[in-house]
Amino acid sequence: MALVATQDTSAGKQVYTKWCAGCHGDNGAGDGPAARHMIPPPRDFTGAVYQIRSTANGQLPTDADLLRSIDEGLPGTAMPGWKNRLSDRQRRDVLAYIKTFSTFFADTTQRPQVLEFGKEPGGGTGAEALRVGRQFYDSIGCRKCHGDQGRGDGPSAPTLKDDAGHPIFAANLHENWRFNGGPTTTDIYHRLRTGLDGTPMPSFSDLIDQKFLTETELWRLAEYVRSLSPGEPPVVRDVIHAPLVTRVLPRAPDDSAWNAVDTYWFPLVGQVIHKNRWFAPAVTGVWVKAVHTRDSIALRVTWDDRSASPDSAWLGHLGRVLATVQSDDSTREQPALWPDQMVVEFPVTIPTGMERPYFLMGSSSGPVYQWRWTSASRSAAVAGLARGIERFDSLPRGGVGARAVYDHGQWRVVFTRALASLDTASQLPFRSGRAIPVAFFALDGSNGEHGTRMAVSTWYFLALDEPVPARVFISPVLAMLLTLGLGMLVVWRAQQKTSYRRQQ
Ligand code: HEC
Ligand code: HEC
The missing domain is CATH 2.60.40.1190 (Immunoglobulin-like)
Structure with a gap:
C-alpha cells in the first residue's frame, strides 16, 4: 500500500515538474519562473487554500473539486485546462502530488464535507424572479464590490486584494465565460454558497442559516447574475x-x-x-x-x-x-x-x-x-x-x-x-x-x-456596405417564379409525352 502511494507521487511529481512547476514553482509555493508576470499569480499550494470547492468556506476541497480545476482550468486567469493535454492517469497523479505540498491533506481523519446544494427551483427566468434577484444583489452588498451594473466597479473595488496582498479585481459579472468556477447558474450558485477562499469574495451560506434569505432567493440572485451575461459567449466575426x-x-x-x-x-x-x-x-x-x-x-x-x-x-x-x-x-x-x-x-x-x-x-x-x-x-x-x-x-x-x-x-x-x-x-x-x-x-x-x-x-x-440594390430583392422571387415556371413546363411536357404515347 505504502509502495503504491510513493509510486503515485513520483509519477505525479514528473508531470508536475514538466507541466506545472513553471508557474506554481518546484516546491508548490506559487513562485515558478513565469509567476512574476501574471495577475492573479499562480496558486501557492503550501497553504491548501482553494477557490473552487463543493465544501464550506475555510474547508479543504474534495479530489473531485481539484480534478475539476485541473481539467477545466480557471477561465479568466493564466491557469489552463489540462483535460486534453494530459491523460486521466497523469491528471490523477499530479492531483495526488499537489496535495503533498500541504500537511493539511495528510490528516485523513478530516474528510472534506460536500455541501447540500439542492437543485435550481423552477420559474427562474421571469421578470419577477430577476427582480427578486436584483433586490438581494443590492441588499446583501454585491454592488459594494461588483458595482451597480455588475462591471466590477463598486466603491470597494479599488481596495480589494487577495489573502497574500496581491491586487484582485471584483469579477465583471457581464463576462460569465471568464468566471473561475464556470458560467452556469448552478456554478454561480455554488460559488455564492462556498465563496472563493483566499479572495475577498465571501460565502453567503451564513445568511441562509440566519434566515436572512432562503435558498430559493439565493438561486434567484444567481439567476439575476447569470442574466447579466449574454446567453452564449460572444462569437468573433471577422x-x-x-x-x-x-x-x-x-x-x-x-x-x-x-x-x-x-x-x-x-x-x-x-x-x-x-x-x-x-x-x-x-x-x-x-x-x-x-x-x-x-x-x-x-x-x-x-x-x-x-x-x-x-x-x-x-x-x-x-x-x-x-x-x-x-x-x-x-x-x-x-x-x-x-x-x-x-x-x-x-x-x-x-x-x-x-x-x-x-x-x-x-x-x-x-x-x-x-x-x-x-x-x-x-x-x-x-x-x-x-x-x-x-x-x-x-x-x-x-x-x-x-x-x-x-x-x-x-x-x-x-x-x-x-x-x-x-x-x-x-x-x-x-x-x-x-x-x-x-x-x-x-x-x-x-x-x-x-x-x-x-x-x-x-x-x-x-x-x-452599400444599400442592397432593389433588383437583388426582386431576383429571389423572380428566380422562384422561373424555377416554378420551368418545373411546370417539364411536368407539362412529360404529361404531353405520356398522353401522346397513350394515344399511339
Ligand atoms: C501558465 C501558468 C500555470 C500553469 C502552467 C499551471 N497553473 Fe495552476 N494556476 C495558475 C494560476 C494563475 C492559478 C490561480 C488562479 C486564481 O487564483 O484565480 C492557478 C491555480 C491552480 C489551482 C487552484 C484551483 C482552485 O480551486 O483554487 C490548481 C489546483 C492548479 N492551478 C493546478 C495546476 C496543475 C496541476 C498544473 C499542471 C498540470 C497547473 N496548475 C499549471 C497558473 C498555472
Ligand atoms: C468584498 C467584495 C465582494 C463582495 C461583497 C462580493 N464579491 Fe463577488 N467577487 C469578488 C471578487 C474579488 C471576485 C473575484 C475572485 C477571483 O478573481 O478569483 C468575485 C467573484 C465573483 C463571481 C465570479 C465567480 C467565479 O467563478 O469566478 C461572481 C459570480 C460573484 N463574485 C458574484 C457575487 C455576488 C452575487 C455577490 C453578492 C451576493 C458578491 N459577488 C459579493 C468580490 C466580492
Whole structure:
C-alpha cells in the first residue's frame, strides 16, 4: 500500500515538474519562473487554500473539486485546462502530488464535507424572479464590490486584494465565460454558497442559516447574475459591416440610432511580443458598431473598464499591481495617474492583396494609420502614423472627431471622420466595396497601462456596405417564379409525352 502511494507521487511529481512547476514553482509555493508576470499569480499550494470547492468556506476541497480545476482550468486567469493535454492517469497523479505540498491533506481523519446544494427551483427566468434577484444583489452588498451594473466597479473595488496582498479585481459579472468556477447558474450558485477562499469574495451560506434569505432567493440572485451575461459567449466575426444610413451620422455614443446597428466583439490580449511585455491587461475585449453616410463614417467602440482613469482612488491598486508584476527590465515604477486610452488602427492605404502592415503598430518602413483617444481629453481624438510601438507622429488636420461617455464601468466612444481625405498619402480614404483592415488597442491607466503595456487585438476588417440594390430583392422571387415556371413546363411536357404515347 505504502509502495503504491510513493509510486503515485513520483509519477505525479514528473508531470508536475514538466507541466506545472513553471508557474506554481518546484516546491508548490506559487513562485515558478513565469509567476512574476501574471495577475492573479499562480496558486501557492503550501497553504491548501482553494477557490473552487463543493465544501464550506475555510474547508479543504474534495479530489473531485481539484480534478475539476485541473481539467477545466480557471477561465479568466493564466491557469489552463489540462483535460486534453494530459491523460486521466497523469491528471490523477499530479492531483495526488499537489496535495503533498500541504500537511493539511495528510490528516485523513478530516474528510472534506460536500455541501447540500439542492437543485435550481423552477420559474427562474421571469421578470419577477430577476427582480427578486436584483433586490438581494443590492441588499446583501454585491454592488459594494461588483458595482451597480455588475462591471466590477463598486466603491470597494479599488481596495480589494487577495489573502497574500496581491491586487484582485471584483469579477465583471457581464463576462460569465471568464468566471473561475464556470458560467452556469448552478456554478454561480455554488460559488455564492462556498465563496472563493483566499479572495475577498465571501460565502453567503451564513445568511441562509440566519434566515436572512432562503435558498430559493439565493438561486434567484444567481439567476439575476447569470442574466447579466449574454446567453452564449460572444462569437468573433471577422468583418464589421457598416451600413449606409441616410439620416445624420450618430455622433453621440448614446444616440438611439446605434440600437439598430449590429455589434461585433473582438477579444484583446496582453501585449507580450515587445519589451516591456504585459501579461495582466485589464480590458478583455471591445464591442464595435459602425455606420456611414455618403460622406462620413462613425465607429462606436465600447469596452468595460472598472475605472475612469485617471482616478486617485485606484493608486493603491496600482501600487499592488506594480509590486506583483515584474517588468522585463526589472525597473520598479512608481504609481502614477495615467489616463485610459483607445487606439483604432488601419493601414495607410487599402491593401490590394492579402498583405497588411505589422499589426502591432506598424514598423519604421511600414507605418500604420491610427486614431488615438485618451480620457485626458475625452471629446477629442488624434490621427497619426505609428511606426512601431514607440513612435507615433500626429498628422496636422487629422479630421477625426470623438465623443465619449463613461457609464458604470463602461466607456463608449464614437469616432467620426470624412470618408475622403485630402492627404491620401498618409490618411486612409474610406471606400465601400473593399474590406479595410482594422485593429484595436486598449489601455487602462489605473492598471498601470501606458507605453508598451496594453491589451491588443489582431487585424480584423471593416466593410462599408452599400444599400442592397432593389433588383437583388426582386431576383429571389423572380428566380422562384422561373424555377416554378420551368418545373411546370417539364411536368407539362412529360404529361404531353405520356398522353401522346397513350394515344399511339
Ligand atoms: C501558465 C501558468 C500555470 C500553469 C502552467 C499551471 N497553473 Fe495552476 N494556476 C495558475 C494560476 C494563475 C492559478 C490561480 C488562479 C486564481 O487564483 O484565480 C492557478 C491555480 C491552480 C489551482 C487552484 C484551483 C482552485 O480551486 O483554487 C490548481 C489546483 C492548479 N492551478 C493546478 C495546476 C496543475 C496541476 C498544473 C499542471 C498540470 C497547473 N496548475 C499549471 C497558473 C498555472
Ligand atoms: C468584498 C467584495 C465582494 C463582495 C461583497 C462580493 N464579491 Fe463577488 N467577487 C469578488 C471578487 C474579488 C471576485 C473575484 C475572485 C477571483 O478573481 O478569483 C468575485 C467573484 C465573483 C463571481 C465570479 C465567480 C467565479 O467563478 O469566478 C461572481 C459570480 C460573484 N463574485 C458574484 C457575487 C455576488 C452575487 C455577490 C453578492 C451576493 C458578491 N459577488 C459579493 C468580490 C466580492
